[in-house]
Amino acid sequence: MNTLPTNWLTAGLLDFEYKKYLLLAYLQAAKNEFGKQRLYPVFSDLNMHYRNLQQVKAHKQLVYESFPERISRADFEKLELVYEKIVQDDETMQQIEEIIQYAAPLFNEALAEGKELYDFVERHLEISPVGITPMYHNEGYLFLEAFPGKETQVYVYRITVFENTYEKYRGINTKHLQTVRRGLALTHEHLKVQLLRERHDLPNPATFAVVSRIPVPLEHSLLPIAKRSLVKFVTNLAA
Structure with a gap:
């Protein structure tokens, strides 16, 4: 089926219409799988993408995976790296937030459909x-x-x-x-x-x-x- 890269939100062309096209094609493919009663791996994949969206929304610094960066400090006690971003919270981040606002409810809808199919199979x-x-x-x-x-x-x-x-x-x-x-x-x-x-x-x-x-x-x-x-x-x- 049509897949969506893990870093689809920030990789490549950062354009709302382009990201919308990628997302809608992927979600249509996911719905087609559900229509054939095929839950996996698409259901797990949807969950992963939705969690990633929520992480980026709550902690915008996690966007570092797809942008240029330099390490400014390493906190070894907490086993985490803190990055100083070259890309600041400007127009770029506003575009990402716009894409997230559009994508989140669509992922929710697809996950609800998958959960309904999962529950139906489990009940039987x-x-x-x-x-x-x-x-x-x-x-x-x-x-x-x-x-x-x-x-x-x-x-x-x-x-x-x-x-x-x-x-x-x-x-x-x-x-x-x-x-x-x-x-x-x-x-x-x-x-x-x-x-x-x-x-x-x-x-x-x-x-x-x-x-x-x-x-x-x-x-x-x-x-x-x-x-x-x-x-x-x-x-x-x-x-």
């Missing part, structure tokens, strides 16, 4: 444990089924936890193992037993099945949303 996912669930849930198997459920995508997953002073973050990594065509004789439980026989790296794995009740693209919507939903599900189990 069913997550359930397969077999006996051990006390340790941060690694195991994920059985993922798109609609209609003729095949099961088998992944091994690992949830990692990152902490800072204020809060705890959880991320998830998955590796695709195989695609299995299930039938009446091969239930999720039988599939788990089969994996235990074939693989010995996870002797007592947590295993969860995520089933979609609506047709959505696997790689661009179902898998990333299923991964985030599984993290929330496992977090609630541990609470």
Whole structure:
């Protein structure tokens, strides 16, 4: 799809009409992706651009990434560089602010559309444990089924936890193992037993099945949303 450079706001020709053209072409491409029910990577990309706009709006000195500059002072205690700008808050910065004022509500609108699609897909996912669930849930198997459920995508997953002073973050990594065509004789439980026989790296794995009740693209919507939903599900189990 039509992408937007990270530094689109300040790179190249700093002209309102030109930036407006770039932005509208990008947002139209994003909406086309949503129309195909393809959320990723465009939804993450939109969030990144919107956060960047808010940062520039709140801290105009962050515009340094695309303008000439010289370091005037280094504050090593806070691990940050303070830049003295050659470009001052004059007509150039006023143009940037004009572009931000135009772009921010349009990004908001596109993000709201993406969030609505995300919530719609998430509401139509069913997550359930397969077999006996051990006390340790941060690694195991994920059985993922798109609609209609003729095949099961088998992944091994690992949830990692990152902490800072204020809060705890959880991320998830998955590796695709195989695609299995299930039938009446091969239930999720039988599939788990089969994996235990074939693989010995996870002797007592947590295993969860995520089933979609609506047709959505696997790689661009179902898998990333299923991964985030599984993290929330496992977090609630541990609470």
